[in-house]
Amino acid sequence: MTAHIRADAAELAANYPLRHFRIQHDLVSNPLLQLPRLIELTKELEKDRIEYNSGKVSVNQKAEETPLVDLPPEEVVAKIETAGAWMVLKRVETVPAYRAMMEEALLSIAKQLGHTSLDGASFKDIEGYIFVSSANSTTPFHCDNEDNFFVQIHGPKFFHLFDNEDRSLVSEEMLESAPSKHRNLPYQESFEARAKVYDLKPGEGVFVPYQVPHWVRTGDSYSISMAITWRSADVVRRNKLIFMNAWLREKGFAQAAPGQKPALDGMKVAAYTAARAMLEPLRRNESMRRFLRGVVFGKKANYFYEAQKAAEQKKAA
Incomplete structure (x- = not known):
């Protein structure tokens, strides 16, 4: 087929x-x-x-x-x-x-x-x-x-x-x-x-x-x-950049749009690449991915666990 x-x-x-x-x-x-x-x-x-x-x-x-x-x-x-x-x-x-x-x-x-x-x-x-x-x-x-x-x-x-x-x-x-x-x-x-x-x-x-x-x-x-x-390689690079822009903006720092400050863009991409290289070995199983998501990013990224918790609470009631 x-x-x-x-x-x-x-x-x-x-x-x-x-x-x-x-x-x-x-x-x-x-x-x-x-x-x-x-x-x-x-x-x-x-x-x-x-x-x-x-x-x-x-x-x-x-x-x-x-x-x-x-x-x-x-x-x-x-x-x-x-x-x-x-x-x-x-x-x-x-x-x-x-x-x-x-x-x-x-x-x-x-x-x-x-x-x-x-x-x-x-x-x-x-x-x-x-x-x-x-x-x-x-x-x-x-x-x-x-x-x-x-x-x-x-x-x-x-x-x-x-x-x-x-x-x-x-x-x-x-x-x-x-x-x-x-x-x-x-x-x-x-x-x-x-x-x-x-x-x-x-x-x-x-x-x-x-x-x-x-x-x-x-x-x-x-x-x-x-x-x-x-x-593509260009998309991967831009995703690293907009991730860093979002993270820095959450910390209170205003960010220029991608392409407006090319040298600074390059530094952000390099920082993301280095940090991800350290985290990647920890993300190879579900439990660690879930832990990292909860510690670093919050717990709203996946509704399965919320639904699971709601079902457990309903059974316990």
Whole structure:
């Protein structure tokens, strides 16, 4: 079974990598992306790789007020038609079969771009995220710090995408990113006049460029989707920089936008690289990742543990 992504040659040439555009794919019937296999995947992944909550949220949802779902992960997937839930299975490329599927899909688009390898197309730091959502669920307004070929597998999905250079929507400060900052961004109804809405059906998808503001909703059926993401060297460097800007701003120091002070940017990137090198060996297991997240960044990054705690408290009551 193949795992190919296709794009119109003219749209690919005109828009990649800065603008969103529609794609097609042949992943709809892939066994790795069907509910029975996804139920098993919830048991294979480390629990901090699973995030879920109610799908009944607003586009402008406050993270601390997100309603939860009182079910274990495998039951959320098994009951997705009635659970009223939104779930993401993170970093699925850590499972070899998913990694192979993703690399084949990316290689197919790399060849359309004129490359013979993933490295040649700067498809590096590859990660996979699978979304399983009940009907009429919403993913709030946010940006992602990677490029993404997003593919729709089951059910309809409506992807509302904006201009990643429109700072009247999202400011430079709000684009700064750190684990201590939730991904949800402030949204106003007036933004919608500037949205491009992609009505995605199974077999369709969309290229979502780096830091494009967007929000997503499902239709009247449950949805399965996948984000096949990567980071080029330039994106990796910028992510280090905006992390440092966010961290320094939290300490009370105003920060210039990336590119305004190149020498200082370089120092921030070097500092991040050195600090991450020391922390990385500690992040190789779930317990230590959870501990570090709690000590350094706070405890709001993953709803699984909040849902787990709520369920335990309910049983004890």
